Each structure stands twice: as structure tokens, then as C-alpha cells.
Amino acid sequence: MQNNLDKFTQEKIYQTWEEKGYFKAHPGSSKKPYSLLMPPPNLTGEPHMGHAMQHAILDALARFKRMQGFDVLLLPGVDHASIQFEGVFNKILAKEGLSKQKLGYDTWMKRAWQFKDEVYKSFHKTWSLMGISADWSKEIFTLDKKVAEAVLEEFKIFWEQDLLYKGAYIVQWCPKCGTAIEDVEMEYVEKKEKLYYVKYQIKESAEKEQLEDITIATARPETIFADTAIAVYPNHPKYKKYVGKKAWNPLSSKENALLLPIIEDKRVQKDFGTGALKITPGHDLLDYEIGKDHNLPILHAIDKNGRMTNLTDTLEGMRAEEARNKTVELLQEKGVIEKVEDYTHSVPVCERCKTIVEPLISEEWFVKMKPLAQKALKHLDEINFIPKNYRKIIANWYKEIHDWSISRSLWWGHRIPVWYCEKCNTNHEVGKDKDMIISLEKPTTPCKTCKQNSWVQEEQILDTWFSSGLWPLATLGWPFVAKAPQGKPLTSQKGFEDNMGKYYPWNFELTAPEIKYLWIARMIMLGLWFKDQIPFKNMFFHGTLRDLQGRKMSKSLGNGVDPLDLINQWGVDPVRMTLYSYAAPGRDPKASKQTMDERCKSFRNFGTKLKNIYRFIIDLNPTNSSLQKLSKSPPGSWPDNDLACPEEQSDERNSFKVDTFKNPSLSESFQISHPDDKKIIEDLNKTIKSVTKNLEEFKLHLATEELYEFIWHKFADVYIEKSKTRRVETQPILEYVLTNSLILLHPFMPFLTEELYQKLPRCEKSITLAPWPKELKF
């Protein structure tokens, strides 16, 4: 068992590519641009198979476009991933018996940045190991100054356009993470609970003397303390007569929750439960909406730590789950529980820590999204979604969009760039007439009311996606190289090179479907809003790798496959080929270590085949081929007098191979007259055409399959076998087909093709500079 290339050779090849600057984009070049945006992996640990797949796909396309003669920009970066990073990092600290609180802000931050550096190193190692041909000189981290400036600009524009507001609203709160989260950051789990039917006594019964009551069904009796109304469906036959009256809260002794008005609202479903609904605006989204429309007060029975408040007297400080049982006991004592039913429903939990999410009121920042979504909807057709059905999925989300809650009570991220005057704005109120300033640094200008410099910054940070949503812009130097909307003057000019004009919109972006709303939909909205153009022309969704049972690969399930293990075992090129074979757009491929090993093995064998083809044609060349004389450099050695940069190369560099064969004076032995020769050249032509087409359409799984079939079964098994009887005569054709095969295969198996290409009698300085093959007319 031996791999085709040893680690050392691979490293050397990669180093040379980098040193020669083959991966650099050249904004000044006259070549047509082709830009690919690397999704920044989250700063949370080792790269996983999903990353490996994304990067392998991006790299193949980048290499292909470069060989086609484009000025390619493949721009890398890493995302700080606030909430995920804190989750991972705090767990590590916990192992040392440390925590955020124990370390304090400054020390914690220092340690966090150290951890960031460690993770960064492991990313870089993997990238170079995989042969990723990115322009490292342009690499960005989402907490870089440059991005912070862009985020400031984003914030300011939203503020000036009156799209930004701050206030106490109901949000999804994760008591464990201690922050508000977005609904897209939640998931649902089925839970078996009870549905309690509770009687609320009507204050003034109808004419009759006996007391009447209204029964409501609830799964969360512990929130009864914070009820502020009872709602029924309009014109409900049974309850119509109670509307306008009041009911006693069975638990509360607090004045504003003591008597509950009975109201009508069509958002109540008449067929569920009893058709009457208790309204708890402080702990339920729908209730909050209803409460707002009916001007109901908002009360809190549960606080941000998930514990009962003083609204509950005896239960204060108790965890909500525990309090439920206690509440039921209280209700039983009062004899107001009519019946209890089993009830299964989905409960929202935090996607990160699986804690039950508590809707509650919190002071947060929001962006109004309607206008942005509407604009995005208008332009959605300008983006080529792969697969196509994602257009519809994204469009549906835009149609039902709600405001974006952008503040998070965390430390790792962009601090909200708002400063309040400590003296005049103690409540940290927000508004154009309030004493506040938007700025990254502490303002130097005094407060206009008290004339003092006592500014304090907003404590919260911004949602990660507030910055990653700018990724297509910030990576190219926005806002310093592009005008903000409404012809507004630029904040500053900081000498950024103007990549924007050349590379925006990006030609290609890809991602996993999981973050289509969080990231992709937002990049589209922000790109259109700030730049008036879609951020990318082709949006590719690859599938999520799953295990054989169809479950997501994850650390906790232990069903994941480490890309580095595979690479160590089989070499990079076979692993890349394996990933392409799984890269059919929009499909979720199922795999295990074993199935991946099988594929890797077959592609490793393919590499060996290629080496043997090379050996047969070149090393065992029976002729002193006339082509040999044209050699630019002796086989097997790396040319040392390279051009500084590929830019300076003339286009003629590529023409000699085909011309050689067309021109009898250069190759007297090259005659395509034998049927076998015709057949193989025709097959190669077909392969060139079809591989090119499939790459243009991002069908990498088909392109690799065709090359595999052509090289192994058509070229090696058939043509080479037949050629043995007329070996000398076929030598030029063998060399021609081999050269073109290597070039076609290079985007997918960069290392082995480079290694073999270097040893061909005539070649470029590197296969990365070789022109993409064209069909040979004869």
C-alpha cells in the first residue's frame, strides 16, 4: 500500500506555487476577472468534511478559470462566529476551572485571541495541505479593523435611513447562552407534556346568581402569574357574552394581573383547547402581538436566567421547570383545574446548547427588514441558484421576513458602535435627539447637553451575521472604494486598492444549505442595499454529508470522518476526487469512513494508473521523439528562471502544442489517418468539450467521472494497448493525449498532475499556467 505522492513532494509543490505567486489575483491585469468568495469557516476548531468539500470545489473552479485565461480571485477568510466561538471556548475554559466571570473581560479577551491564533494555524495547515489556490495576501478575518469599519458604515447607514431601532421587545432568549437569539438559530424538539384546563372565574356573572367561569387550556401554567387578559375568537357562541367583562387571575395577587379583561381576537383558534386563550404578553410571541394591539400591560413571571420573579411570591428564584409543578399544586389547592390531558408538542430549543428557549421581553437592537427584502425579491432572478429550487426557498423567506434582532449579550464580536453620555443619557435611550454618538472609538467631542466627555459604550455586540452579511463587500474594501447609497460622501479614503469595480459582483459563491437564510439571504439583501447590485452571480448549494443512517455528521454522534485522516491515508488528490464524487448539487450524500475509504482507494488507484501511463509513454519512449527536441527544460527538474508573475506571459505560450500537431514541419510523424488515432483524438475532443461544459455548469461530479472513464478505459485500456503494435508511429499522439489529460485533470488532482507534467518533454513552468485544452481540428 503506497500513495502516489509523498507528503514532502506535495509540500514542495505547494510551496513553489505560492512562492511564484500563481494564486495571486491581478486587479490591474487586462484579463477578464473571475472571482470566487470562500465561505469563511467558523472559528471553532478543526476543519471538518464540509469545509474540505467546499474548498475542494472552489479550488477546482479557480484552477479551471485560471487555465482558461481569467484573472482569478479566490479570496479566503475566517469568521469569528460569536455565539459558537464563545460556546466552544468557554467549554475549554471550564475544563481549567475558569469562566468568563472569573477571568473578567480583559483577560478573557486576551485568551480568546490566543485561542483564535491556534485555530487559525490549523485552518492554514489544512488549506495548504489540500492545495487550495487562494490569494492569501487578501485574507480577511471578520474582526479585522477593515471589517469593523465596514460594519460601522453599515450601522450608520441603517441609522440614517431610520431602519434601526432599539427597544424592549419580545425576543427568543436562551437562558444558558444568556443572550437573545434569532428564530433561525433555534430548533424544535418533540416533548410529551400536559395540557392543563384551568378555570378563571368571571368577576360579574350574568344575571344569574351562581358564579360562572371560563376555562382555558395551557401547557405553561407557571406563566399564569403574568397573564394580563383572556382572549376569545370573535363572536364565539359560548363566550360572546363575557366579552368586556373581567375574570379573576386564579394565582396572582398583584394588582395589574388580578383582573383580566376578556377580549376578542381572531388570532385565537376557536377549535383548539377550549377556544379561549390566556394572554401572557411577556412570555409568548403571539400573546405579545395580541397584547400590543389591545394595549395590555406586560408582566414577567420568569427572568433572563430562567428563574421565577417576585411576581410569584412563594416561587421566586425557582427554576421555571420546577415552578411548573408547584404552580399546578397551587391551582389544585384552589380547585380550579378542570382536567389534565397528555399533550405532545414541539418546544423550541437553542440550536447551540439545546436549552429551552424562553420568549421574553428584552432591550435589543433591530433592523427593519421589509424594504431590504422587497428589493432583494425584485433582483432575485439575477442570481443563478444551483440547484434552481433554492430561488423559491429564499424568495418565500423574504416574503415572510420579520425584523432582524442584531444585538447579542456576548463579548466576542463587534461591539455595537454606540456611545451614550453617562450624565445626560443614563437610561441609554436612543434617538436623533438623545445624547448619543455612533462611533467605533470613544468620541472626543463633548456631549452637547452637559459639555462633558463621559461617554460609555453600548455593552452588547452585534450578531455575527451582521458582519458576515457584508462579506462580499467588506472583502473588497467597501465602503472605502465604493460610494455609499444616496451619493453620500465617503467616511474616509484609506488607500484600499480598488478591487470592487473589478471583482464585484462575485462570479461564484457556495455554501451548505443550513445557512441559506442566516447568511446567503442576508448577503443578497445587504449587497443590493449598499451596492445596488447582487453580490454573486452563481450561488451553489452543496449537500450536507450524512452518515449511512442519514444523520448529520457531528462530533457528539461520533459519526464524522476527519478529512485529515483520509488525506494522511490516501493522499490529497484521491480525497479531492472523492469529495467531487459526492458534490452533486443539492443532494445529501450518505457516507462513512468505510465508503469514503473505498472511493479514495479507487481514485488512488486511478492516480497510479496515470503514473503508469506516464511511465509507458515518456520513460519507455522507444523513439527519440522529434518533440523532445523542443523541450524547454530537461525533464524532472523544476525550472529556475521563472517569470515573476504569470501576468507577463504572452498568449503564445500556449499555442505550440496544438500548432505542433497541425504543422507538419514541426512534427513530421504526426499524422492522424489511422482509425485508432482518429478515434482517440475524437474521444479526447469529446471529453474536452464535455468536461469544460460540466465545469461551466458546476457539475464537478460529472467532469471527474468522465475524465476517469476517458483516461483509464478509453486511453489506457484501449488505445495504449492497441498502440503497442505501432508504438513509434503513435508516440506523438500518446504524448498529445497524455498532456491534455493531465491538464484537464489538474483542477481536480493538482499535485499529481503537476508532478507528472513537470517531467513531460515540453511543458510550461507549471501546469497551473497551462492553457485549458481546445478540441483539435483535423
Added chain:
RNA sequence: AGUCCAGUAGCUCAGUGGUUAGAGCAUCUGGUUUACACCCAGAGGGUCGGGGGUUCAAAUCCCUCCUGGAUUACCA
């Protein structure tokens, strides 16, 4: 509940109007030892989830049902 995706060889998957439905792995038979045993030639293995329809022609398009999965919404 809505929407979307999938169901093809023992397994993992390509193929999405047009020869006899393919690949890798697995199974079986034979061959080759100076390009390659990490090989070559060949074989077996499929009512393309079920049913109905459109068409000269359907795995492919339409309808319907079944199964699995994603996703969205509600859930008092």
C-alpha cells in the same frame, strides 16, 4: 399542516425524453508477470418505490398513493 428533495444493482450513488439503464466497492470466471496485481478481459446481479396517464418512445414529463429526509409555520 404547508413547501421542497429523494426512493435506480448487495452497498454508496450517477444518469432526468431517444441505442441493450451506468460507475465504484462487493461477488464469480479467465488472463497477463518488462506501463500498471493499486492490472486486463469477461460474467452474474435491476418489474429504475407502487399504480395510472401523456408520447412513436418514459428511470426521465403529468396525476395519485406509499416510504424516508430536509425545511417553514402553528402548537393555549
